[in-house]
Amino acid sequence: MNNGKRSIFLLSTLSFGLAFLYVPMIMLIIYSFNKSKIVAIWGGFSTKWYAVLFDSPEVWEAVALSFKIATVNACFATLLGTLAGLALVRFGRFKGRTLFSGMISAPLVMPEVITGLSLLLLFITLKEFIGWPDERGFTTITIAHITFSMAYVAVIIQSRLAGMVQDLEEAAQDLGAKPLRVLIDITLPLLAPGMVAGWLLAFTLSLDDLIIASFVTGPEAVTLPILIYSRIRLGLRPDINALATIIILVVAIGVLIAGYIMLRQQRQRELDLSMVAEEK
Amino acid sequence: MSTPGETLATADADPKSSLLQRLTRLAQDHWRTLVLFVPFAWLLIFFLAPFFIVLKISMAETTVASPPFTPMIQWVDEGIMHIRVVVDNFAYLWEDDLYVDTYLNSLKISVTSTILCLLLGYPIAYAIARSSHTTKHILLMLIILPFWTSFLLRVYAWMGLLADQGTINDLLIALGLIDEPIRMLYNTFAVYVGIVYTYVPFMILPLYANMEKLDWELLEAAADLGAKPTTTFFTVTLPMTVPGIVAGSLLVFIPATGEYVIPDLLGGGNVLMIGRVLYNEFNANVDWPVASAVAIALLLLLVLPMMLYQHIQAKEAQGS
Numbered sequence: 001m002n003n004g005k006r007s008i009f010l011l012s013t014l015s016f017g018l019a020f021l022y023v024p025m026i027m028l029i030i031y032s033f034n035k036s037k038i039v040a041i042w043g044g045f046s047t048k049w050y051a052v053l054f055d056s057p058e059v060w061e062a063v064a065l066s067f068k069i070a071t072v073n074a075c076f077a078t079l080l081g082t083l084a085g086l087a088l089v090r091f092g093r094f095k096g097r098t099l100f101s102g103m104i105s106a107p108l109v110m111p112e113v114i115t116g117l118s119l120l121l122l123f124i125t126l127k128e129f130i131g132w133p134d135e136r137g138f139t140t141i142t143i144a145h146i147t148f149s150m151a152y153v154a155v156i157i158q159s160r161l162a163g164m165v166q167d168l169e170e171a172a173q174d175l176g177a178k179p180l181r182v183l184i185d186i187t188l189p190l191l192a193p194g195m196v197a198g199w200l201l202a203f204t205l206s207l208d209d210l211i212i213a214s215f216v217t218g219p220e221a222v223t224l225p226i227l228i229y230s231r232i233r234l235g236l237r238p239d240i241n242a243l244a245t246i247i248i249l250v251v252a253i254g255v256l257i258a259g260y261i262m263l264r265q266q267r268q269r270e271l272d273l274s275m276v277a278e279e280k
Numbered sequence: 281m282s283t284p285g286e287t288l289a290t291a292d293a294d295p296k297s298s299l300l301q302r303l304t305r306l307a308q309d310h311w312r313t314l315v316l317f318v319p320f321a322w323l324l325i326f327f328l329a330p331f332f333i334v335l336k337i338s339m340a341e342t343t344v345a346s347p348p349f350t351p352m353i354q355w356v357d358e359g360i361m362h363i364r365v366v367v368d369n370f371a372y373l374w375e376d377d378l379y380v381d382t383y384l385n386s387l388k389i390s391v392t393s394t395i396l397c398l399l400l401g402y403p404i405a406y407a408i409a410r411s412s413h414t415t416k417h418i419l420l421m422l423i424i425l426p427f428w429t430s431f432l433l434r435v436y437a438w439m440g441l442l443a444d445q446g447t448i449n450d451l452l453i454a455l456g457l458i459d460e461p462i463r464m465l466y467n468t469f470a471v472y473v474g475i476v477y478t479y480v481p482f483m484i485l486p487l488y489a490n491m492e493k494l495d496w497e498l499l500e501a502a503a504d505l506g507a508k509p510t511t512t513f514f515t516v517t518l519p520m521t522v523p524g525i526v527a528g529s530l531l532v533f534i535p536a537t538g539e540y541v542i543p544d545l546l547g548g549g550n551v552l553m554i555g556r557v558l559y560n561e562f563n564a565n566v567d568w569p570v571a572s573a574v575a576i577a578l579l580l581l582l583v584l585p586m587m588l589y590q591h592i593q594a595k596e597a598q599g600s
Contacts, residue, residue: 006509010410013403014419017484020400020477021426024437027447031440039440084319091312096320103323105590109530111538111582113555114575117562118330121572125333147326150319155593180311208431211540211559225432232436232545236443244433251428259421 025248032241039236049242058227059243066224069138070206073145077202078195080146081153086183088154089161107151116215119144123216137221144216145206152205153198160194200258331579338369338572349569369573382552383577389468389553390536393475394483397532398525400476401483405524408484409491420488423481435474435545442470442546466548474542479535483528490524523592530589534582554578 032050036043053059084104087094107115123133123140133140168190172182210225217226231237307314340349373379408419426434441447442464449461464470498520502512540555547553554574562571 010403010407013400014407017400017404017480018422021422021480024434024441024477025426025429027441028433028437038445041445080319080322083315087312087316087319091316094316100316100320100323101594102590103327104319105593106586107327109534109582109586109589111535111555111578113538113540113558114334114579117558117571117575118334119326121333121337121568122326122330143326147322150322154319178308180308183311204428210432215562225430228430228432228436229541232432232439236436236440240433240436241440244430244436247433248429252425255421255425255428259417263417 025244028241029245029248032238032245034238034241037238039238039241049238053239053242053246056239058222059224062222062224062227065138065221066207069142069145069223070203072142073149073206074199074203076142076146077149077153078199081150081198081202082157082188082191082195084150084154085157085161086187089158090187104151104154107148108155110148112209112211113215115148116144116212119147119212120215135220136216136218140216140218141213141221141223144212145202145209148212149202149205152201153195156194156198156201157191160191164190334572334575337568338576340569341368369569370577372570373573373577378552379557379574379577382554382557383581385552386537386554387581389471389475389551390533390539393472393479393536394529394533396472396476397480397483398529401480401487401528402521402525404480405484405487405491408488409494410496423484427481431478432541434478435542438470438474438477438546439465442473465546466550468547468551470546471543471551471553474546475532475536475539478542479532482531482535486527486531487521487524490521490527494520527589527592530585530592534585534589537582538578554581 031039031042033045033047034042035046035048084100088097088101088104119140120136123136126132127134169182169186172186173179177185208225209223210229213223214226214229217223222230228240228243232240337349404423408416408423411419439446443449444461444463444465446465448464449458452458453461498516499512502516503509507515538555539553540559543551543553543556544559547556555578558571558574558578561567561574565571
């Protein structure tokens, strides 16, 4: 009786939660097909806002810039984050460890307005003293994104390293491989899935960032979030609904594929384990 | 430059090749230092140093110049260094009611949103943790999916729902429940909705991670021994999930306090929050010293929760 009541309560909260998460996005998608210029009033089905969107060169330029920044950022952040994660998990104690681990995890929770302001002031100070960066834009946004994305990569790498069985590494060491060899031939290949996950996360974080980018950018460089923000500040816009629909669909397909691959890998692992158990 | 073939043939005699060998040996001996040095140096330059610059500028005076603040160190006459530190900006923040109110309002909004996220997120996390293997996988994916879509567009979606002529008002009018649209956008209510909507996954995920590791047999034991479900919840379940509650609450509270986009888009000009004041002080008023002082004040407010979160993270990393 009580159990039944409880599961009804849990089920209804779960349904409410999922509806709360998804209804706004579904409405966003529906209204992207609205013929009327005023988003909130339904004027019949139309795909004209997609045409408006595709005809707009600023949108394409912003998409290109955002993808360029996200790609470069993801590569550097994965490299730096992996090194940082390795140092934190495998190097034991070293001088400055507390400072280092503090600096690695602080960007995860630092309010974006503070990170953005402080990086902009750094760039301005640097320009005053060494004449670089000459102008703000691609380079400064990418540097700012690397600084916070590498923290996320480091967290992923740390948790993968902590959960990794060290058998293979120890075996290689016993067979006479030097620590650097072990790192390159054994540890890094085992870390590859974590690095891919880190890369994807860094890529998405960069693509999503508005605040830090708007602090450190110059007048020339308009990323996609900056463009979207400048348009929606003034109210609802049907072409932004169309853009949102495309982004949501791309992400949903990506996450579904990733989820499917992960589920299959997990099944495979479980199968392997049960086969090992049977042979024993 | 010699070709690779030549280098190979004269490997012993060529100083370049011995340099290469030396470099290789150096890398083998000191690779740990290198692995550490690169990210360490990056963070020192691009994460730590900027804070000192913010601190420095927060203690300068505003001037009409480029950059718009007075230097801290001035050379008076020959070789006499004059250091100027001004705490006026902080005094200004303290004396101006606008800033104090903004500060308190931000805290009120972020604390309330954290509690709302907890009330909504806890049963959801619980339901996910107790569902079957495949369902669990699908539900988690559904919770994480919005994470990967644009934050900005998720906030924008609520503009369409809450507007005077938005979906919710239209629906209520069509159902005959109200005659005139209820004002839901551009006020504190909209800000709460926006923060809970965008941050509730941050509450659900740590709670789920915590609950998944729990020993559910303890609950059955409590029930077998005659405890009522509510008693079991308050004496067994809740205490066991405290780590998840703390981690999730910090993950909501910290970013919500400094939030800029949500109060700007959903609160209109009516909701005062620190993040928004900082942004406007810097970009609209071009008052860098006051903006920096606001940043330092915000940081002081968040430094304890941030250290607590880091402590939990470090303990988590050691535990697993």
